[in-house]
Amino acid sequence: xxxxxxxxxxxxxxxxxxxxxxxxxxxxxxxxxxxxxxxxxxxxxxxxxxxxxxxxxxxxxxxxxxxxxxxxxxxxxxxxxxxxxxxxxxxxxxxxxxxxxxxxxxxxxxxxxxxxxxxxxxxxxxxxxxxxxxxxxxxxxxxxxxxxxxxxxxxxxxxxxxxxxxxxxxxxxxxxxxxxxxxxxxxxxxxxxxxxxxxxxxxxxxxxxxxxxxxxxxxxxxxxxxxxxxxxxxxxxxxxxxxxxxxxxxxxxxxxxxxxxxxxxxxxxxxxxxxxxxxxxxxxxxxxxxxxxxxxxxxxxxxxxxxxxxxxxxxxxxxxxxxxxxxxxxxxxxxxxxxxxxxxxxxxxxxxxxxxxxxxxxxxxxxxxxxxxxxxxxxxxxxxxxxxxxxxxxxxxxxxxxxxxxxxxxxxxxxxxxxxxxxxxxxxxxxxxxxxxxxxxxxxxxxxx
Amino acid sequence: xxxxxxxxxxxxxxxxxxxxxxxxxxxxxxxxxxxxxxxxxxxxxxxxxxxxxxxxxxxxxxxxxxxxxxxxxxxxxxxxxxxxxxxxxxxxxxxxxxxxxxxxxxxxxxxxxxxxxxxxxxxxxxxxxxxxxxxxxxxxxxxxxxxxxxxxxxxxxxxxxxxxxxxxxxxxxxxxxxxxxxxxxxxxxxxxxxxxxxxxxxxxxxxxxxxxxxxxxxxxxxxxxxxxxxxxxxxxxxxxxxxxxxxxxxxxxxxxxxxxxxxxxxxxxxxxxxxxxxxxxxxxxxxxxxxxxxxxxxxxxxxxxxxxxxxxxxxxxxxxxxxxxxxxxxxxxxxxxxxxxxxxxxxxxxxxxxxxxxxxxxxxxxxxxxx
Numbered sequence: 001x002x003x004x005x006x007x008x009x010x011x012x013x014x015x016x017x018x019x020x021x022x023x024x025x026x027x028x029x030x031x032x033x034x035x036x037x038x039x040x041x042x043x044x045x046x047x048x049x050x051x052x053x054x055x056x057x058x059x060x061x062x063x064x065x066x067x068x069x070x071x072x073x074x075x076x077x078x079x080x081x082x083x084x085x086x087x088x089x090x091x092x093x094x095x096x097x098x099x100x101x102x103x104x105x106x107x108x109x110x111x112x113x114x115x116x117x118x119x120x121x122x123x124x125x126x127x128x129x130x131x132x133x134x135x136x137x138x139x140x141x142x143x144x145x146x147x148x149x150x151x152x153x154x155x156x157x158x159x160x161x162x163x164x165x166x167x168x169x170x171x172x173x174x175x176x177x178x179x180x181x182x183x184x185x186x187x188x189x190x191x192x193x194x195x196x197x198x199x200x201x202x203x204x205x206x207x208x209x210x211x212x213x214x215x216x217x218x219x220x221x222x223x224x225x226x227x228x229x230x231x232x233x234x235x236x237x238x239x240x241x242x243x244x245x246x247x248x249x250x251x252x253x254x255x256x257x258x259x260x261x262x263x264x265x266x267x268x269x270x271x272x273x274x275x276x277x278x279x280x281x282x283x284x285x286x287x288x289x290x291x292x293x294x295x296x297x298x299x300x301x302x303x304x305x306x307x308x309x310x311x312x313x314x315x316x317x318x319x320x321x322x323x324x325x326x327x328x329x330x331x332x333x334x335x336x337x338x339x340x341x342x343x344x345x346x347x348x349x350x351x352x353x354x355x356x357x358x359x360x361x362x363x364x365x366x367x368x369x370x371x372x373x374x375x376x377x378x379x380x381x382x383x384x385x386x387x388x389x390x391x392x393x394x395x396x397x398x399x400x401x402x403x404x405x406x407x408x409x410x411x412x413x414x415x416x417x418x419x420x421x422x423x424x425x426x427x428x429x430x431x432x433x434x435x436x437x438x439x440x441x442x443x444x445x446x447x448x449x
Numbered sequence: 450x451x452x453x454x455x456x457x458x459x460x461x462x463x464x465x466x467x468x469x470x471x472x473x474x475x476x477x478x479x480x481x482x483x484x485x486x487x488x489x490x491x492x493x494x495x496x497x498x499x500x501x502x503x504x505x506x507x508x509x510x511x512x513x514x515x516x517x518x519x520x521x522x523x524x525x526x527x528x529x530x531x532x533x534x535x536x537x538x539x540x541x542x543x544x545x546x547x548x549x550x551x552x553x554x555x556x557x558x559x560x561x562x563x564x565x566x567x568x569x570x571x572x573x574x575x576x577x578x579x580x581x582x583x584x585x586x587x588x589x590x591x592x593x594x595x596x597x598x599x600x601x602x603x604x605x606x607x608x609x610x611x612x613x614x615x616x617x618x619x620x621x622x623x624x625x626x627x628x629x630x631x632x633x634x635x636x637x638x639x640x641x642x643x644x645x646x647x648x649x650x651x652x653x654x655x656x657x658x659x660x661x662x663x664x665x666x667x668x669x670x671x672x673x674x675x676x677x678x679x680x681x682x683x684x685x686x687x688x689x690x691x692x693x694x695x696x697x698x699x700x701x702x703x704x705x706x707x708x709x710x711x712x713x714x715x716x717x718x719x720x721x722x723x724x725x726x727x728x729x730x731x732x733x734x735x736x737x738x739x740x741x742x743x744x745x746x747x748x749x750x751x752x753x754x755x756x757x758x759x760x761x762x763x764x765x766x767x768x769x770x771x772x773x774x775x776x777x778x779x780x781x782x783x784x785x786x787x788x789x790x791x792x793x794x795x796x797x798x799x800x801x802x803x804x805x806x807x808x809x810x811x812x813x814x815x816x817x818x819x820x
Contacts, residue, residue, distance in 0.1 A: 081725050084713075089725050098726065261722065393597075401677050401748055432749055433723060437677065440706075441743035444736045446729035 007101035012040020014107035014293025016066035017308030023069040032077040081433035095445035108295040110250035124229025128247035141167035144242035151176035152249035171214040184350035191347035259431040267424035281314035306338040357413030369400020387427030404429040450476040459490035462648035463603040464792025486600035489753035500535040508807035513790035526602035529595030534685035544690035644799040653778035662770040669757040670714035670721035678702035712752035721752035766812035
């Protein structure tokens with residue numbers, strides 16, 4: 001079996017930075033990433049695109065350093081299990097493989113929160129994140145009558161990217177509850193320690209107004225159509241639609257960490273999501289397992305890259321290359337910048353709170369794989385189910401091929417609001433390896449004669 | 450009322466409690482450390498199988514099969530039992546010879562449920578089976594049931610019959626009183642009873658040790674795979690003569706694959722974990738026997754922890770150290786089918802000190818060094 005010092009999961013900003021830093025310190029590094037090229041979501045296809053802003057330039061620099069660092073980089077590789085003592089399993093080229101690492105740095109990034117509105121399972125409805133992937137990798141712009149709906153920074157960013165490329169949408173339906181700025185104002189002074197985020201955000205909104213794209217605030221959105229999307233109904237006002245792109249912010253991707261026995265997670269009330277319990281260096285509660293970047297708490301690309309470097313420096317200490325004092329000294333400046341880049345987070349969290357799960361209608365499907373409605377989940381709660389693992393047994397919500405990866409946050413929120421309790425006290429789905437479906441043929445490949 | 454305590458809320462504990470409670474004059478309490486069906490009872494493969502049983506187990510298994518055929522009369526629910534047959538495929542002439550010898554041995558004891566079939570019949574029973582299969586060993590009215598549903602049905606019926614089930618209570622000690630009764634000490638007070646059953650599965654040897662009885666018995670954690678839902682292609686439960694496989698497509702279309710491939714077990718922590726390097730063998734055997742499975746996606750895997758004896762048949766009988774304590778554990782990965790009959794046998798032993806059910810071969814004395 002392959003043996004390495006450090007295994008890095010993910011080649012987004014955190015993973016690229018962690019791998020580059022670890023290689024610079026002389027470690028053998030294996031990097032597994034699901035995509036064909038480095039970059040992750042934010043820097044997707046960054047090597048192919050022409051840099052148009054500072055973020056793109058950051059990404060291109062990270063990717064170039066990563067390519068040159070000498071890590072054993074495996075694109076198109078999907079990690080699906082971690083066993084004790086650093087044994088990891090992944091699928092690559094139709095076969096399962098395994099390796100043993102002395103230390104894991106998991107940089108699995110973020111996933112989009114689901115937006116269960118009536119009709120969201122119709123063909124023609126997709127997520128803003130998915131549309132952004134199409135835009136970044138293939139330059140695909142929305143065609144026909146396209147709408148964007150929901151809330152969150154990515155929604156505004158994507159709309160900007162469309163406009164910048166000469167694309168067009170019918171309108172933006174802003175579903176966020178009013179009063180965001182007033183709520184967020186408390187956090188403004190702190191946020192101004194890194195003013196570039198706010199400047200960018202204001203510029204995005206202005207550009208959309210300048211492009212003449214209508215922005216409509218609403219509380220209720222329905223997608224309708226016979227076999228595919230034909231129209232959307234915005235607070236009772238029907239418009240024809242061929243494409244609807246939904247977004248409600250992103251949450252840490254904790255699929256792998258939650259499946260590792262003993263890896264503690266805490267509820268983040270501000271971002272309304274679970275995240276692994278980490279120390280300042282990215283150590284989880286399991287020895288040898290570290291997390292860096294958005295999968296440890298949403299912070300964005302710059303925070304992620306800095307966290308990746310901090311994790312690699314800490315790994316160097318854990319593996320005996322640095323003393324604690326040396327580590328602290330080497331991390332000093334990175335730590336300061338990491339703190340500065342995180343400063344606007346509370347402001348952004350307050351400005352973009354997720355949509356309320358209580359508003360999901362009983363008849364709306366929450367779990368797409370098994371077609372379980374919010375009403376069915378609430379029925380299971382009425383029967384005494386306390387958390388997502390019990391409603392699973394009653395309703396099969398979260399038991400389909402996605403294993404709750406998509407619906408998890410919504411199922412958890414629906415249960416918490418139906419019970420009227422603090423979401424922190426409601427168990428999320430217990431995840432199990434394999435955390436990504438793999439075919440039996442792939443698994444069988446591990447059992448060579 | 451005479452009082453009895455059953456230690457362990459798995460399927461065997463629940464079945465024992467149900468049958469004893471139905472015996473006039475008895476009041477049964479089940480003490481379960483976690484929750485009912487927590488370990489292997491709730492997560493096993495659900496095979497209802499006489500096929501291929503150890504010769505010592507066949508008689509009890511045949512009694513159990515009759516009870517399964519009328520399981521709804523016993524627990525008010527069909528437990529998802531479907532008599533769709535059990536088929537053990539032969540992959541070589543040597544396998545066929547083994548099967549012929551096996552059927553001869555079973556018939557010599559007077560049982561006729563097992564039969565050898567040729568390649569054409571094997572293919573009729575299993576249209577998707579790989580072309581190299583040359584025949585099979587078959588029990589046509591064996592089948593499978595839903596383990597968790599079975600646990601819940603036994604639980605519900607036991608409680609309706611008057612059994613008290615206490616969850617979250619750990620037994621810490623056992624001792625006799627001057628009056629000849631047994632005190633079962635727990636972390637939440639003591640229970641006095643005339644009879645106690647030790648149905649604690651992987652933890653049963655610890656219960657025996659509380660009375661100074663050392664019974665050799667190990668632990669296993671068999672792993673299972675479940676796939677995404679697939680179109681119907683297989684009715685019977687399938688095994689293989691010379692390879693470890695249990696394979697069946699359940700009612701909802703998902704395929705459940707096991708076969709005794711071992712995960713990691715931690716008895717002290719009460720957990721078991723999947724080891725994919727070992728699980729890969731189950732996947733490989735399944736893919737080789739059903740090529741259609743190569744592209745099927747697995748969505749979950751798990752392991753359940755339970756006791757395994759050296760000879761892989763259970764331990765059932767009265768303690769030699771503490772009269773009134775009755776052991777029933779060590780079913781070694783194939784106790785699900787036996788549970789209705791085993792519970793009836795142990796309940797009868799507890800109530801009247803003897804049973805006509807065929808469990809004599811299972812006494813723990815077989816592991817005693819010859820004096």
